[in-house]
Amino acid sequence: MSNAFFIDTTRCTGCRGCQVACKQWHDLPAEKTENRGTLENPPDLSFSTYKLVRMRETETDGKLKWLFFPEQCRHCIEPPCLETAQDESAIFKDDKTGAVIFTANTKNLFADEIIESCPYNIPRKAADGTLAKCDMCNGRVTNGLLPACVKTCPTGTMNFGDRDQMVSLAQQRLAQVSKRHNSAQLVDADDVNVIYLVSEAPALYYEFVMASAGSHGLSRHMALRKMASPFWRALRQLA
């Protein structure tokens, strides 16, 4: 049984403790930023930003909502990035924890292809093409510690543990939250090890909250998995 996160966005205050804790644990440099007319910063995930709290304002039923979405890698159960890479030395899954890990060897992959394959638009590349993203703090987790972002979160938004425990916690909270919010839902819970609870329509939080839907009636997720198969890969390389 793998580990999983349960991220209860209904409890998030947007304090961004998690965002800094992630940088601190991984010793990632700060980016040079400006205030762009929003409190959300830096502007996007990057090679040195694995976690980013998205902030959106929306008015539904005449009520103002300020929605926070602590974005990170979903550690997919069947990761399209891994399937696309087909290179265990660059992208692999730690079967004990469920963490999907990018190594320095990602430099040898087609970075854009890997980025494209992610239904949640997570991986980011360095100038030399090396890819990076959230690593589930696997080093901490395999040593019995909580991921840095979970440890830091003061509100109970960020939870981490055995997958069954997280799933049942998620379902309990969903039942509670649904009483007050018609649109409450768990996002892609069967496919990922980072289960988000949202109380509004996912698209209101951020573009890539749900696995993105593609054209041709297939979900983009499925299309990408198909594209990532060795056959399609060979075909594309020929073309």
Next chain:
Amino acid sequence: MAIIQQLLGNMGVAGGGVNALRGEPNVQGSTDHCLLWHIWPGCLKTARASNTTLAAYNEKWTPSSKDPLSANWWQNYPKYSVSMLKSFFGEKADVANEFGYRWLPKVDDGAVYSWFDIFDAMYKETIKGFFAWGQNPACSGANANKTREALGKLDWMVNVNLFDNETGSFWKGPGMDPGAIKTEVFMLPACASVEKEGSITNSGRWMQWRCRGPKPLGDSLPDGDIILTLGEKIKEVYQEDGLYPEPIANLKWDYATDGTYDPHKVAKEINGYFVKDVTIKGKTYRKGTLVPSFAFLQADGSTSSGNWLYCNSYTEKGNMAARRGQEDAVNNIGLFPEFAWCWPVNRRIIYNRASVDAKGVPWDRKDWVVYFKGEEKDGKYVSRKWIGDVPDGGWYPLQNPDGSWRDDAKHPFIMRKHGHAQVFGPGRADGPFPEHYEPLECPVEKNFLNPQMVNPTAAVYATKADAHATCDPRYPYVGTTYRVSEHWQTGLMTRTQSWLMEMQPQMFVEISEELAELKGIQNGERVNLTSARGKVACSTVVTKRFKPFMMGGLTVHQVGIPWHYGWRWPSTGKEDSANLLTPSAGDPNTRIPETKAFMVNVVKV
């Protein structure tokens, strides 16, 4: 708030009271130990000029009640004031010199010496020297331009801080001509809180001992060491040729161990000790023994205690604040009586006898605080026993189980003269009840709730730098200030931190979509915010969280700014303090500045 809580009976109960949200973890501790001008340690009154002798002082501030059921705890005032003087002056304090009372400075009757008044006096050149100790007034106080000008009129300033800041470097700040400024500035580098040992007291009055983590960096020192060394030096100078050396030369100043500041010695001094062998209720306490609690303090000079409220915090049993017991009390309401220590006498909820009825039975049977469990015989209580929290006085309840009234009981509000809660004054500068007044600067010409426009007793100042503009078309929008979670106070500890600057890099102003449209301002655009007192450049954040509102038939726009920035960091020098805009006007009782409502304009650059 206090009135509402009282009317609801929310005093002394679990989850009751009024809980202040403080800007610092140790606000309670620093005010307990005399950070403010109007009180000495332990809420004793600062002596007025008219309190010419110790006897007159004690007489003036010791209340008396004719109600035999009033504990009137402040009747013990002289025990606490004399013990405090003994702590200040040690063996030098005796009956003949009124325990050193005559050496203490007195404040003029009717005068006020709060923040605004200090900077006003500096601006008027009555104050010549200034210690900015762990603070950054060039950014933190309302009307910062006045403050910055005032700093330029000093002869000297000592800036004790972790980093250089807008205060220490005011002379090279925006709009300053360094050549024209005479102020000599000394920087004393202090270490951070985690680099020193000592205690903090939170808003729940829990005194918590903290060990030192890493060693201080470079030449930086704990402020205990800084003040100790300074004190030693000043004593030396006064002893040589001081004009009036007694107050300084006679100060007891023995808080070092092996040449460095010893926080345990200070903590014991605050708790207090017997200065000679004393026998109380048949028990003899030897000279030098730490006083077990303030009930043992004396007015005859036989005890010393730096702060009677903290008496019981560091006793012969050890440092109570360093305790880390994890067990809750019998009532299981989260008191954790052996985790740290709480003043007074480890009572976690004050006025807790207000949580029981006249017979000592809690109003709230589930989350009760104290419960009288004395023995009962023929409908009368015959022994005293309270369980739960440390009761606010262990007297019998007011009534026996049979409903008869006892004459050996006390009313629960023991710090009030007559033992009862008070819904209104006396004592407030602006009358017994709160009233709604418009801010000093406001968008409407009339107070819609009463005929008096602004508080007639508000603290306002009259220098050239104290401009105000109400209902003035040049400043048509309401401005307010607040904090963000990424920065702390004036930002000195956070503006130097790259991960936090990544998230909140620049001073910003939040405005409504409606105002943005009205002014043709794009989201993210740099604008100037102006008030009658100054100008600050801001990045615009257009947000749905601000909306215009109607007031007296007028559409009013409000804008909001955080207060954490300053020109010293980030190094662009382009971000500055919200307080360049805010007015130097304050509440008549506390001088809390009116930084939450003032008038501004938003100007495109």
